[in-house]
Amino acid sequence: LDSVLVTLEEVTVCFSVEEWALLEEWQRELHREVTAATEQLLASLGRWNLWGLLDMGKILGGSGF
Template structure:
């Protein structure tokens, strides 16, 4: 199998779903997603995995950051 992208191992929440999470669930989500981000970035042999990670970084800033 080829490179794994961050999108393949990530999970997102709608604003409504995010609002339903408890603070400890949000903290756990952040921790797991950051660990996944680091792992995928470390496995990246080519631009595929890195590009997926970078795209997530941009999405994280715009989509999830306001909820963090």
């Protein structure tokens, strides 16, 4: 199989603080779960800086991703 490079932008959905506030709690939780699963997959492949995701949470004031 051919290897294909994927950028972080292709697998990440980011919300502004305003957009995040408009989401319902179940939508925020779903986003957290999908983001965590993606992080785990990329980390297992050695393709992810785990601290980048933590920094993303700080940008949103720790309210989520």
